[in-house]
Amino acid sequence: MTPREERLAENEILFRQVNERIVELTDRWGGNLDLVCECANDQCTSRIELKLDEYERIRQNPRLFALLPGHEIPGIEDVVERTERYVVVEKHAETRDLVESADPRS
Secondary structure, three states: OOHHHHHHHHHHHHHHHHHHHHHHHOOOOOOEEEEEOOOOOOOOOOEEEEEHHHHHHHHOOOOEEEEOOOOOOOOOEEEEEEOOOOEEEEEOHHHHHHHHHOOOOO
16 A cells, blocks of 8 residues: 555545544434534535435445545545435455554444
């Protein structure tokens, strides 16, 4: 793993940790979650709206991240799902150990 790949993965991990905290503090009786984009850009302040069940489904796999369309970086991740509101990316093999070890659900 290159230092760039590691840094970008760590950015996504940080945004996912923020979203985990948002979910913990949010009423879980349906509705939408107002989350941060989990892209690798550490300057991104964009918001992403997901339903709780969408977020939970994505989070079942620690290698998956929810991003706004257009925020994906093909060199480090693959788009595995595309909707009008968000895309789901899976980290490449080089950074999988890093993102899996940072996941408290693993």
